[in-house]
Amino acid sequence: MASSVRTDHIQIARVLGIPIYLHFSWLIVFALIVWTLSTGYFPAHYPDLPASSNWAKGLVASVLFFVSILLHELGHAVVARRHGLRTRSITLFIFGGVAQLERDPKDGRAEFWMAAAGPGVSLVLAGIFYASAVLPFVSASIAAVAKYLAVINLLLAVFNLVPAFPMDGGRLLRGALWGSIGKARATQVASAAGSVFAYFLIVAGVFSLLAGNTLSGVWYVLIGWFIKDASAASYQQVRLDAALRGLSVRDAMVDPVATVSSSGSVAEAAREHFMRTGYGGYPVTRGDATVGLLCLKDVLRLTQEERESTSVQGAMRPLTDAIVIDPDAPLATAIAGMAQAGTGRLVVMQSDRLVGLLTLHGVIRRLKVREELGG
Ligand SMILES: [Zn+2]
Numbered sequence: 001m002a003s004s005v006r007t008d009h010i011q012i013a014r015v016l017g018i019p020i021y022l023h024f025s026w027l028i029v030f031a032l033i034v035w036t037l038s039t040g041y042f043p044a045h046y047p048d049l050p051a052s053s054n055w056a057k058g059l060v061a062s063v064l065f066f067v068s069i070l071l072h073e074l075g076h077a078v079v080a081r082r083h084g085l086r087t088r089s090i091t092l093f094i095f096g097g098v099a100q101l102e103r104d105p106k107d108g109r110a111e112f113w114m115a116a117a118g119p120g121v122s123l124v125l126a127g128i129f130y131a132s133a134v135l136p137f138v139s140a141s142i143a144a145v146a147k148y149l150a151v152i153n154l155l156l157a158v159f160n161l162v163p164a165f166p167m168d169g170g171r172l173l174r175g176a177l178w179g180s181i182g183k184a185r186a187t188q189v190a191s192a193a194g195s196v197f198a199y200f201l202i203v204a205g206v207f208s209l210l211a212g213n214t215l216s217g218v219w220y221v222l223i224g225w226f227i228k229d230a231s232a233a234s235y236q237q238v239r240l241d242a243a244l245r246g247l248s249v250r251d252a253m254v255d256p257v258a259t260v261s262s263s264g265s266v267a268e269a270a271r272e273h274f275m276r277t278g279y280g281g282y283p284v285t286r287g288d289a290t291v292g293l294l295c296l297k298d299v300l301r302l303t304q305e306e307r308e309s310t311s312v313q314g315a316m317r318p319l320t321d322a323i324v325i326d327p328d329a330p331l332a333t334a335i336a337g338m339a340q341a342g343t344g345r346l347v348v349m350q351s352d353r354l355v356g357l358l359t360l361h362g363v364i365r366r367l368k369v370r371e372e373l374g375g
Helices: 024-045 051-082 110-133 138-159 168-181 182-210 214-244 268-277 296-299 306-310 332-340 360-372
Strands: 009-015 018-025 087-093 096-101 281-287 289-293 344-350 353-359
Touching: 018 024, 018 051, 018 138, 018 344, 024 051, 024 087, 024 138, 051 087, 051 096, 051 110, 051 138, 096 332, 110 138, 110 168, 168 182, 168 353, 214 360, 268 281, 268 296, 281 353, 289 296, 289 344, 332 344, 332 360
Parallel strands: 018 087
Antiparallel strands: 009 018, 087 096, 281 289, 344 353
């Protein structure tokens, strides 16, 4: 089993079946927000309220700020689910959250509404907090906290609506353009807008730093940097999609393919196949049938003695759907499958007959040649 422990994230809860992670950067930011609110914002804006309650107000406001961001992300997740998309996880970062979808939405309309849901939730929250602040029976302290949260949620909605991919506004833009110019071009436009906005933030941050506003300056630069990286990554994804377009597994697979027999020992296979050819894995055959895949990883897991006493049959990965692919499947699908299987290779089968082996190496080599020869 793949472990779900990640070194820079901790899981704090599970909501609607979605694991909620906290990035460690959030802990620092959380402390910073509590401190800023308790010693700066509340004393400055409400000098008449008792100073003793400032830390309580700061803490409550910070926790509800955190809950607001979580609800924003859950808004995305709920609408995604209505469009048949599962959310793998939600991670709360330095300046907000990221809902990790299992894949891209299938059309622009789904993308549009999924992107709109988060800022929509933030706007509703802003309205609710504002209404609670002006209720007649609410104490001045609670009203102060509620008013702060109304402003924060409004800012959250507005900031996320900036049309810069991969922010919500950029996704809205991509969703809106998708229908008319196609997903690839739409992503390109939205990512370009993302890069422009990112550099604008970085430059604004540097000016802010020069003007002596250290905290907000660093803030702008950090957010700008994050968006720049993320929009570049989505543009790379588009380029990869374009490079793979029209290619099927057959175009990149190795054939004929060297196999090992299921009856020999792992040690034999290591000596006579792996060490001779340097390949990272072989389909395993029993008679005429292909029954599994033996990877270098599977060999390395065993000690020297175990390799002598274990048969290939006992050490191989059985031939499941996860490691089998059809020669006519799109190459992009196969690469995703390869990443999921964790084997770096897939057995290519056509009506129960072994026709080839698809390796990550082979795919990369194929793409490089294609690019060098210009299409
Ligand atoms: Zn959002």
